[in-house]
Amino acid sequence: MLIIGIAGGTGSGKTTVVNQIIEELKNEEVDVISQDSYYQDTSHLTYEERTKINFDHPKSIDFDLLVSHLKDLKDGKTIEQPVYSFKEHNRTGETVITEPKKVIIVEGILILTHTDIRDMFDIKIYVHADSDERLIRRLKRDINDRGRDLDEVLWRYQTTLKPMHQQFIEPTKEFADIIIPTNRYNTVAVDIVQTIIKERLA
Numbered sequence: 001m002l003i004i005g006i007a008g009g010t011g012s013g014k015t016t017v018v019n020q021i022i023e024e025l026k027n028e029e030v031d032v033i034s035q036d037s038y039y040q041d042t043s044h045l046t047y048e049e050r051t052k053i054n055f056d057h058p059k060s061i062d063f064d065l066l067v068s069h070l071k072d073l074k075d076g077k078t079i080e081q082p083v084y085s086f087k088e089h090n091r092t093g094e095t096v097i098t099e100p101k102k103v104i105i106v107e108g109i110l111i112l113t114h115t116d117i118r119d120m121f122d123i124k125i126y127v128h129a130d131s132d133e134r135l136i137r138r139l140k141r142d143i144n145d146r147g148r149d150l151d152e153v154l155w156r157y158q159t160t161l162k163p164m165h166q167q168f169i170e171p172t173k174e175f176a177d178i179i180i181p182t183n184r185y186n187t188v189a190v191d192i193v194q195t196i197i198k199e200r201l202a
């Protein structure tokens with residue numbers, strides 16, 4: 001089993017890169033695990049309280065569950081990946097049955113901050129886009145897809161997202177084996193990663 005970690009700031013293009021990488025792989029060969037599925041269960045809080053959570057701090061992630069799920073997959077066991085709702089700021093209570101495959105791609109802003117998880121990765125990738133580009137993408141995406149408005153995105157950017165990015169996320173670039181610049185669509189980098197995966201699978 002090959003485990004690939006793909007980190008990078010919000011809006012850097014992690015999900016897009018993952019989708020491009022797996023385009024040529026068969027479904028039965030690859031699992032994608034998103035760190036977003038592992039936001040802490042906050043059902044004990046009201047909706048109002050949940051809106052104020054700092055979702056860019058490592059403490060917002062249930063890393064224990066993520067570690068145990070990755071270990072299970074490595075051991076050939078099936079897991080139940082939680083489903084997360086950005087509209088509700090909480091897990092939905094549903095799960096996705098995920099079976100072990102030849103390639104596991106784990107993507108998320110904070111995945112390289114955690115030593116045990118970092119050590120499980122065979123390849124560590126950091127996706128980089130400039131912060132203004134990321135903010136523009138985040139604004140468009142959160143308003144179109146995640147039920148947010150301009151004020152909410154800018155408030156979150158100023159209060160938590162930008163400082164947490166500088167404190168926790170950007171420094172993990174030093175752990176990366178490969179850094180992919182994505183201010184433009186980077187097909188060359190995607191081709192290189194696809195080639196590495198194919199070689200390892202051969």
Ligand SMILES: Nc1ncnc2c1ncn2[C@@H]1O[C@H](COP(=O)(O)OP(=O)(O)O)[C@@H](O)[C@H]1O
Nearest residue numbers: 010011012013014015016137141182183184185
């Ligand atoms: N290289 C790129 N150039 C322009 N837009 C991009 C690029 N990569 C991603 N996007 C767009 O930016 C938004 C955020 O990308 P996404 O892959 O979801 O980022 P992340 O998973 O890192 O938050 C999406 O709307 C996506 O279509």
Ligand SMILES: Nc1ccn([C@@H]2O[C@H](COP(=O)(O)O)[C@@H](O)[C@H]2O)c(=O)n1
Nearest residue numbers: 009010011036055056086089090109161
């Ligand atoms: N309820 C939530 C949970 C997380 N976020 C933001 O999502 C970002 C991480 O996801 P990406 O797909 O962009 O990598 C992170 O920056 C959190 O601020 C949120 O807005 N609401």
